[in-house]
Amino acid sequence: MRAPLSWLREYVTVDPSAGEIARRLAISALEVERVIDVGVPDVDGNLGRFLVGSVLEARPHANADRLRVCQVDVGEGHPRQIVCGAWNFEAGATVAVALPGALLPVLDQPLREVELRGQQSRGMILAEDEVGLGEDHAGIMVLPRGPEPGTPLHDVLPIHDQVLDVVPTPNRVDLLSMVGLAREVAALLDGDLHPPAPQDPPVVDGEPVVVTVEDPAGCPRYIGRVFRDVKIGPSPQWLRSRLYLAEMRSISNVVDVTNYVMHVWGSPLHAFDRARLAGGRIVVRRARPGEELRTLDGTLRRLETSDLMITDGERSVALAAIMGGEESEVGDETTEILLEAANFEPIGILRSSERLALRTAGSNRWEKGVDPYLAEPAAVLASRMLVDLADAGMTGHVDVHERLPERPVVRLRPERTEHVLGRTLAAEDQRLTLEKLGFEVNQDWTVTVPTWRARDVTREIDLVEEIARPILDAIPHTMPLRRHVRGRLSRDQRLRRLVEDVLVGAGFLEAYTWSLVASDPDPAAVRLPDPMSADQAVLRTTLLPGLVDAARTGLDTGAEDLALFEIARVYLPSGEQLPDERWHLGGILEGGYAETKGVLETLYGALHLDLRVRRGSHRQLHPGKTAETDAGAFGELHPCVLERTWGAFELDLATLFAPVPERIVYEDVITYPAVRQDIAVAVDEDVEVGALVEAAHEAAGPLLREARVFDVYRGEQLDGDRKSVALRLSFQSPERTLTDAEAAELRGAIIALLRARFGGELRA
Amino acid sequence: MSEKQEIDPATVAAVDPEALEETAMRAVREATSTEDLDRVRVEYLGRKSQLKLALREVRDRNTGMQLNKFREALEMAISVRQEELRQLELDRRLAEERVDVTIPGTPVRRGHLHLITQIRREFEDIFLGLGYTVVDGREVETTHYNFDALNFPLVHPTRSPLHTLFLDEHTVLRTETSPSQIRTMETQEPPVYIVSPGRCYRRDTPDATHTPIFHQVEGLAVDEGITLADLEGTLDYLLRELFGQERRSQFVTHYFPFTEPSIEALVSCHICDGSGCPVCRHSGWIEVGGAGMVDPNVLEFVGYDAERYTGFAFGWGLERIAVLRHGIPDLRELWRNDPRLLRQF
Known part of the structure; x- marks a missing residue:
């Protein structure tokens, strides 16, 4: 909202400069976007x-x-x-x-x-x-x-002015008005407040005004006033200028008056051409099924029965609180008007304006809850101006309302204020602050809230905030006592950082990709019913497609030897209201199966885990070069997915972390030397080397400290479909030096089992 | 040729120990390389050297002692010279092995954490140091946790599908990290000191300052005697840790459904240091994030005694910190995964 300072100073007498007013308001009342200098420069006389x-x-x-x-x-x-x-x-x-x-x-x-x-x-x-x-x-x-x-x-x-461009928070609709701002400035900067108080024009040639409110919950108050002999014309220069500085367009004297008064009091008004109202009547009701209205902007609006309408008893003439109808619009020919100064309940207005995507200066105020008591001063000021500026005579007045809301009464304990703020603050100072803001503080510290804050201030803590606002820059800076705290990452959080650090150490760049994707391999993946775009419509169940896109971006920049990882949530359909959210680790790197497995071995090693794999399958991976672990899958990327050779992996972190040992217990690997022996065994091509290693461990027991495959040979010296696998065996006991005879016995047991289970022939 | 050699008595008799010593010592001194010295050693101490022959033939005790003494002295001299020459040769070789020290090193692939992860960790570490724990929230939330329990009024704009991504009438992608406040308080009694980082979602059309997915860190402290002064003190500390000790903080009024009083934290502008410039829109201050005292309704909602316990909470955007501290001109850059950008941080 734009507030020209010359206008504001008409309602509040205060010394400080525009800059100081803006600074104070920004700390204690509302956001000040900027102070705009307008008009002719005020320099050198x-x-x-x-x-x-x-x-x-x-x-x-x-x-x-x-x-x-x-x-x-x-x-x-x-x-x-x-x-x-x-x-x-x-x-x-x-x-x-x-x-x-x-x-x-x-x-x-x-x-x-x-x-x-x-x-x-x-x-x-x-x-x-x-x-x-x-x-x-x-x-x-x-x-x-x-x-x-x-x-x-x-x-x-x-001709020279400074305009405050301010944005009140949604709870402070009272600040969407010049009077509200003036009141705040008066309270914060010790000024004198004098809101406009014109004399209400007398009713001449009195006539009845017929206003029926069928929906008092939606429209708690309706002041209707009738004016005759209205002379539509341009507004005087001072009014045009004020509207201009407040970012409103001057249209005609009558329309300008309604906009001006809305800006002054924050209670929107509307003027109807009364000749267009059947019988000059107003009936406030909800829309009928199938009803339509062409609003002032020329759009034909299809209404729903939840929309609150201003009608003349026969048909709708305005979308209440949002926009008038075209037919009853005030124009050059208008001589008779019905001025509406009403009050509307916020929720329905918000729903209607959102559904119709129609937001106006009026609806913006109504949806935040306007004080119903403001209808009256707004009606008086507008009437005065219509009489003065449009030469009109007021011929009728009606004020339809049920019981208007009581002002809330809240008890304040001044010591509670100190307890919440963390500083001392004399009770009398607290009283003074509240009184300047329009609260009545009684001797027993019951506080009566002014009508314009009745929705917002209903509890003691709300009063505490009112007292705190003006002194936010005078609060000491302390730290909580923290008698019982324990500042440490959880086990999984520590492991997650370890994973990040290991991968960064291995040369991976961390990518951030969208959790919402165009499509997901899981047909049951959670889908947004109303996504922002088709690209972000589904909650992903896998990180790999995002990483493939990221790798493609990298390729486009000419990156070589790229490796990317991401740790993010996936959202697995659970059959319940909320999906199963799991942390996944995904990675992609330029290289083949062996490079990929090397990364996984490093990662598992850092976690003190054995990487145990079995043949697997995955939509995005090469069918012959895919392995599974308990926590996920890895392998070479399917060649159709991305040009060049890439590896990829995706693991579920909770599953990965579950077997990580709490602590590593010392094992003597130093005192007694290991006995190393190499063997080469010829087996059929389809025997996996992992099975040979497992069998070796099975045969030799714990004294076989390590069995590592260091060569796989295929060639002339072997039968067609056989390969020779070379294993380096390392025997070691933590208790004694193994004898050659013991090592030979263990080696023999291994060879025997490999022969028995796989038909393995010892070659060396 | 036979190993054994006839000894010519005439030769032996001709040995003059002193002259031999002088010649040998001179040869040692004059050796210019370890190879030279090896030759000297063979000549004067080798099996066929005059000395060895003489020692083999010598019969009288005095001459024997003299020869042995000479041998020891010569061995010592060779060993000393040997060390000198070895050192000289090493120095010479090292002097020759000069490299152009400005030649680049062999590249080692180096990874990088994403800037947002780095800032997340910084936040976590600052608060771990203050005794807070880090908790994980959900991203898909019920409207109960995302709105109702957080005291959102029915007319609050965030409740509208114009601002929030709904899965169904009762399920949303969380619009802030605050639901993790509720979930934490539901599972433990005060005191509570937590931070909770994570992704949030809003129906914001992507532009330089908005992305529909963004990151927040929630902070929550609930205990006996928590005050607004504690909140300002904590945020002042946080701001200086994040932006530099020379920066100043300011706190201004704001509105959030789940806090009362609510404030916004500002940091003095890094460009103009508070005197006003276009970056801070001539105010000298830059908004960093929202905070406030936990609304009693929220405390009561989770069954805490709002008379006995007070608390503060804040929810700050990590992207905002990235923009303010690192000058990221467009938030979408943080999601582009361009390796050239990822490697900058």
């Missing part, structure tokens, strides 16, 4: 070069069809001659004049005296866009009669 002038004479220029030569009294004793291109005024008009030397936002250099086709021009008669008060350049500003020629223009129009 520049404002003094803008004066009110009275046109004494306006003659056509003898040498220029489009220009006129004017004599303008600017209070100097003798008139100034000014050549002007505008034709929307005559002699006698009061205008705004800039004198030579004036700095204008639209000019690069100071205004100069010039000769225009033979006529001296010693100044400029101003249009609103030339001083930053509007966008209209069709004519100059014609001011109301009143100010004497020579009056500083700044006294009449805000």
